[in-house]
Amino acid sequence: MQNRYVVIMAGGVGSRFWPSSTETRPKQFIDILGIGKSLLRMTYERCLQLVDSDRIIIVTNKIYKDIVIEELPELKVSNILCEPARNNTAPCIAYAALHINAIEKNATFAVLPSDHVILFEDEFVAAMNHAFDYAVTEDAILTLGIEPTRPDTGYGYIEMAEEISNGIKKVTSFKEKPSRDIATQYVEAGNYVWNAGIFIWSIDTLLRAFTLHAPFILNTLTQSIDKYNTKDEQAYIDEVYPLTQKISIDFAILEKANNVYTLPANIGWSDLGTWNSLHSYSHKDENNNVIQGSNIVLDDVSNCIIKIKDGKKLLLKDIKDYIIIDEEDALLIYPIDKEQEIKESLKKFT
Amino acid sequence: MQNRYVVIMAGGVGSRFWPSSTETRPKQFIDILGIGKSLLRMTYERCLQLVDSDRIIIVTNKIYKDIVIEELPELKVSNILCEPARNNTAPCIAYAALHINAIEKNATFAVLPSDHVILFEDEFVAAMNHAFDYAVTEDAILTLGIEPTRPDTGYGYIEMAEEISNGIKKVTSFKEKPSRDIATQYVEAGNYVWNAGIFIWSIDTLLRAFTLHAPFILNTLTQSIDKYNTKDEQAYIDEVYPLTQKISIDFAILEKANNVYTLPANIGWSDLGTWNSLHSYSHKDENNNVIQGSNIVLDDVSNCIIKIKDGKKLLLKDIKDYIIIDEEDALLIYPIDKEQEIKESLKKFT
Numbered sequence: 001m002q003n004r005y006v007v008i009m010a011g012g013v014g015s016r017f018w019p020s021s022t023e024t025r026p027k028q029f030i031d032i033l034g035i036g037k038s039l040l041r042m043t044y045e046r047c048l049q050l051v052d053s054d055r056i057i058i059v060t061n062k063i064y065k066d067i068v069i070e071e072l073p074e075l076k077v078s079n080i081l082c083e084p085a086r087n088n089t090a091p092c093i094a095y096a097a098l099h100i101n102a103i104e105k106n107a108t109f110a111v112l113p114s115d116h117v118i119l120f121e122d123e124f125v126a127a128m129n130h131a132f133d134y135a136v137t138e139d140a141i142l143t144l145g146i147e148p149t150r151p152d153t154g155y156g157y158i159e160m161a162e163e164i165s166n167g168i169k170k171v172t173s174f175k176e177k178p179s180r181d182i183a184t185q186y187v188e189a190g191n192y193v194w195n196a197g198i199f200i201w202s203i204d205t206l207l208r209a210f211t212l213h214a215p216f217i218l219n220t221l222t223q224s225i226d227k228y229n230t231k232d233e234q235a236y237i238d239e240v241y242p243l244t245q246k247i248s249i250d251f252a253i254l255e256k257a258n259n260v261y262t263l264p265a266n267i268g269w270s271d272l273g274t275w276n277s278l279h280s281y282s283h284k285d286e287n288n289n290v291i292q293g294s295n296i297v298l299d300d301v302s303n304c305i306i307k308i309k310d311g312k313k314l315l316l317k318d319i320k321d322y323i324i325i326d327e328e329d330a331l332l333i334y335p336i337d338k339e340q341e342i343k344e345s346l347k348k349f350t
Numbered sequence: 351m352q353n354r355y356v357v358i359m360a361g362g363v364g365s366r367f368w369p370s371s372t373e374t375r376p377k378q379f380i381d382i383l384g385i386g387k388s389l390l391r392m393t394y395e396r397c398l399q400l401v402d403s404d405r406i407i408i409v410t411n412k413i414y415k416d417i418v419i420e421e422l423p424e425l426k427v428s429n430i431l432c433e434p435a436r437n438n439t440a441p442c443i444a445y446a447a448l449h450i451n452a453i454e455k456n457a458t459f460a461v462l463p464s465d466h467v468i469l470f471e472d473e474f475v476a477a478m479n480h481a482f483d484y485a486v487t488e489d490a491i492l493t494l495g496i497e498p499t500r501p502d503t504g505y506g507y508i509e510m511a512e513e514i515s516n517g518i519k520k521v522t523s524f525k526e527k528p529s530r531d532i533a534t535q536y537v538e539a540g541n542y543v544w545n546a547g548i549f550i551w552s553i554d555t556l557l558r559a560f561t562l563h564a565p566f567i568l569n570t571l572t573q574s575i576d577k578y579n580t581k582d583e584q585a586y587i588d589e590v591y592p593l594t595q596k597i598s599i600d601f602a603i604l605e606k607a608n609n610v611y612t613l614p615a616n617i618g619w620s621d622l623g624t625w626n627s628l629h630s631y632s633h634k635d636e637n638n639n640v641i642q643g644s645n646i647v648l649d650d651v652s653n654c655i656i657k658i659k660d661g662k663k664l665l666l667k668d669i670k671d672y673i674i675i676d677e678e679d680a681l682l683i684y685p686i687d688k689e690q691e692i693k694e695s696l697k698k699f700t
Contacts, residue, residue: 019663297698313369313680315695317688324683330663331676333683338667345665348647 003107004055004132006047007096010040010068010114011061011083015343016273019330020307028115029067032272033282034292034307039272040114041071047112049125050132057081057100058114059092084238090252091244093199094210094217095237101203102228108136110200111249117281119268127265131200134168134263141209141254142200143171145193145262146269151183154273156195156250158262171260174250193264196271199249205259214252217244275323275339279305305336353457354405354482356397357446360390360418360464361411361433365693366623369680370657378465379417382622383632384642384657389622390464391421397462399475400482407431407450408464409442434588440602441594443549444560444567445587451553452578458486460550461599467631469618477615481550484518484613491559491604492518492550495543495612496619501533504623506545506600508612521610524600543614546621549599555609564602567594625673625689629655655686 014027021027028040037045040058047056053075060068062082069077081099083092093111100107110128118124131142145158156176160169174195178186186192201209210218220243227236245252254260270277282290282305289301293308299317308314308326316324323339325332334342364377371377378390387395390408397406403425410418412432419427431449433442443461450457460478468474481492495508507525514520524545528536536542551559560568570593577586595602604610620627632640632655639651643658649667658664658676666674673689675682684692 019665295699297695299695308681311679313699314683315369315680315692315699316683317691317695318685319683326676326681329661330665331658331681333664333666333669333674335668341667342665345647345649345667349645349663349665 003104003136004051005057005100005104005107005109006051006055007057007059007093007100007109007111008040008043008047008114009060009089009092009111010058011064011086011092012113012115013061013086014115015346017275017278018342018346019327019332020325025067026064026115027272028113029064029071032278033117038071039116040068043112043114043116044072044075046118046121046124049121050110050128054079057096057109059083059096061086082234082237083241085242087241087244087246089197089249090214090247091217091221091241093206093249094214094221094244095241097203097206097210098221098225098228099233101207102225102230106202106204108132108200108202110198113197113271115272116196117268117270117272119281120266123265124267127263127267128200130167131263134165134261135200135202135205138165139205139208139259140168140201141205141257141260142168143254143260143262144196144198144200144267145169145264146196147264147266148187148192148194151180151187152194153177153180153183155271157183157186157192158195160191160193160262160264164261168261168263171254171262174255193262194269195250196269199254206253209253209257209259213256214245214247217247217252220244275305275336279336303336353454353486354401355407355450355454355457355459356401356405357407357409357443357450357459357461358390358393358397358464359410359439359442359461360408361414361436361442362463362465363411363436364465365696367625367628368692368696369677369682370675375417376414376465377622378463379414379421382628383467388421389466390418393462393464393466394422394425396468396471396474399471400460400478404429407446407459409433409446411436432584432587433591435592437591437594437596439547439599440564440597441567441571441591443556443599444564444571444594445591447553447556447560448571448575448578449583451557452575452580456552456554458482458550458552460548463547463621465622466546467618467620467622469631470616473615474617477613477617478550480517481613484515484611485550485552485555489555489558489609490518490551491555491607491610493521493604493610493612494546494548494550494617495519495614496546497614497616498537498542498544501530501537502544503527503530503533505621507533507536507542508545510541510543510612510614514611518611518613521604521612524605543612544619545600546619549604556603559603559607559609563606564595564597567597567602570594625655625686629686653686 010028013023017027029038059081135142159172161172163169279290287302290305294310296314301316301319303321305323321336323334323336360378363373367377379388409431418430509522510519511522629640637652640655644660646664651666651669653671655673671686673684673686
């Protein structure tokens with residue numbers, strides 16, 4: 001397996017999926033699909049097809065360490081890296097690289113978000129193996145590109161140029177979330193893929209990229225490089241990590257480097273960014289309702305997302321196109337086509 | 351106070367107001383108005399303006415004894431009479447009469463439901479005092495008649511004849527819940543009042559009426575009349591009470607007796623039989639919503655009844671004319687104009 005590692009980023013604090021997800025327990029830690037496993041747990045199990053558990057690193061915020069331990073009890077606690085501050089993905093990935101580098105020279109690693117859905121696991125594994133094989137020999141920053149199935153305006157796009165090796169293509173540019181018209185042009189053009197935030201690279205390539213494009217982050221984190229993979233690592237990180245910039249890996253590295261490549265793949269991916277996307281990825285009843293709960297009576301209810309704790313009764317009549325989510329401390333009843341307003345509405349709570 | 355007693359009937363197990371009321375804790379024991387007191391507690395406190403606490407008797411089902419003690423901690427436990435079976439109001443009232451008779455000869459008592467609303471307490475107290483005064487000297491079965499404010503089809507009506515004494519009128523007949531047309535005729539005729547289930551009589555008058563019109567009940571309960579108001583009363587009642595008929599006081603006595611009178615009164619009464627009636631008797635916000643809960647954000651919500659436990663967040667958007675009731679073990683979201691279907695819908699729970 002050529003010294004492979006997988007880094008799963010699980011420090012995010014999404015405000016989506018309220019009230020199911022909260023700052024205390026964000027999306028990656030909840031069973032949002034209602035299948036008995038959190039998204040983090042699903043991501044972890046998926047990655048076991050790529051590397052052994054010992055080579056899976058979870059990077060999370062300190063405040064979520066206990067939840068990660070609870071979700072992944074078989075993972076060595078030393079494989080959980082704790083960010084002492086929310087500094088976006090570039091410092092997070094640099095830290096993971098330095099940690100792995102202290103364990104094993106010449107490693108290659110993939111970085112994945114912990115809160116996405118991937119339906120086609122075989123295709124995912126095949127694509128990742130292909131990407132790992134390429135990254136281990138080439139000085140390449142590789143991304144998995146998701147073949148777009150619709151002109152989605154909620155995703156970033158990657159513009160591709162010519163194929164340089166067995167499906168892998170040179171990246172021309174990264175595009176922010178586009179308008180509907182632009183997105184349609186991208187999809188019709190055929191040389192754009194969605195940016196899923198899945199990256200594969202060797203430690204050497206990545207650290208060289210940081211040296212070239214984000215030296216401040218690397219310098220800040222390497223003042224005492226001998227601390228990594230020792231009992232002093234956490235104390236050291238607590239000291240230096242907050243001093244790095246808050247910047248994404250996309251801005252810090254990907255948009256600047258000239259050795260960025262993408263492997264287009266059709267892996268049934270979604271970032272599950274909206275209740276609507278959850279609806280489309282979940283099993284539906286005969287009236288197109290997505291239902292989680294064991295004691296529910298519906299009468300003329302359709303196109304709804306309904307979630308209530310097992311055992312609690314729910315009697316619902318004459319409702320269409322609503323999100324109805326009942327959690328211990330909060331109840332949401334909201335039109336599904338206005339879900340983008342939920343975040344604003346939440347500010348009204350005193 | 352001429353040996354007055356008040357008997358509050360609190361044994362009912364209404365299926366209305368689900369999920370707020372349940373068989374475990376029926377309507378009379380819950381704070382359905384959201385004012386910090388159950389309907390029983392409000393009825394009890396109202397009756398303290400008529401008699402001392404020692405002369406208030408609660409008749410309830412055995413299974414609710416603990417709830418009555420919890421709701422009325424200052425009441426002597428010996429003032430709580432426990433029915434071992436649900437035999438409707440005639441046996442219940444006969445039992446209360448025999449219990450009071452064993453405490454004090456020549457008493458007069460009123461019987462009231464525990465789950466109604468009376469807004470005008472002064473008028474209620476004045477009417478009851480007037481009725482008590484009449485009942486203590488006359489061989490009269492008295493009812494409080496509620497002056498109808500609309501052609502309600504949910505109430506029984508009392509047809510009145512000539513006034514026989516200072517506002518008290520002879521009753522000609524009792525009418526079951528009428529159709530809309532009939533109800534309109536009643537209201538226009540002017541000589542009909544609503545039957546609120548509030549009765550006033552002397553023990554002598556009542557026991558004589560039972561002897562004449564429902565002797566089986568009286569005979570069954572008086573096999574060992576010396577047991578009443580002793581430590582053996584409950585065991586005795588447990589034995590004989592289930593042997594009485596299941597019949598209402600209206601059928602057993604009122605519709606047969608020829609000494610029935612009514613005192614029309616305007617006391618702001620409602621039997622609170624529907625969510626709609628609760629809506630009309632409760633404080634409303636500027637959008638005509640009745641709201642119980644402390645952490646609620648509404649956006650374009652009107653004509654709703656909303657109840658959720660204090661502290662639990664509720665975010666609700668674009669809802670009109672709904673009942674939204676969140677309890678620990680059940681959630682109801684139902685169109686308010688279809689509330690009569692709730693009972694049927696509840697049968698669908700497995």
